[in-house]
Amino acid sequence: MAEDVVQETFIAAIKSTSFAEQSSPRTWLTGILKHKIIDLMRKNIREIAASDLMHEEDANMDEFFDEAGHWSEKPLAWDIPHDALEQKQFLGILQQCMEKLPNKLATLFLMRDIHETDNEEICKELEITTTNAWVMLYRARMGIRKCLEMHWLQA
Amino acid sequence: MLNCKQTSQLVSQSLDRRLTWQERFAVKVHLWICKYCRRFSRQLLAVRSGLQRMTQSVEENTDLQMPSESKARIAKVLESELK
Structure with missing residues (x-):
């Protein structure tokens, strides 16, 4: 590719x-x-079929929070690296984390957070509503944050 | 009062749209009293800005090389394109 x-x-x-x-x-x-x-x-x-995207929304997000909306696993303290060598490692881990995300979430995250593609443009490309995009980006960020926490913190 | 779930949603959305002042205020109050959401928020913001900086610096001083078979293959395609 x-x-x-x-x-x-x-x-x-x-x-x-x-x-x-x-x-x-x-x-x-x-x-x-x-x-x-x-x-x-x-x-x-x-x-990516539009129906596929809608299906994504049903995925259960409540693994991160209890019924009262409190963190079920509290975020640990970590930081992104500052020196060049560690940055390379960090990017490697991030890459692996993105590969674990469903394809569409990863692409969305890549477009928005790395290439800073305009929200409107993303929605037009994906034929989704902005609300839908916010929900999907939220899911992607939650998944990536959690994955980084597990793998970066232990690296 | 927002709970942690609602706060995390709004923090994520703040990267994609301008929150209303009521939302900004509610998030601020929650972050003030909740250290876990403070961490969450800092990490989300750091990942975004850090990523953009990092991908840039990796692009600038990359030492990646293509395997020579790939180079030869591409050279062949280019030659036929030029004919």
């Missing part, structure tokens, strides 16, 4: 005439690559 995107990037590059002398080839190619990655995510998302 990664290889295909790189290949597409180079093909787009040799067909393109937009290379500006003032930018470095690296910056230029990285720019094309980013667009290709976003295109790919869009394609992935369109393949």
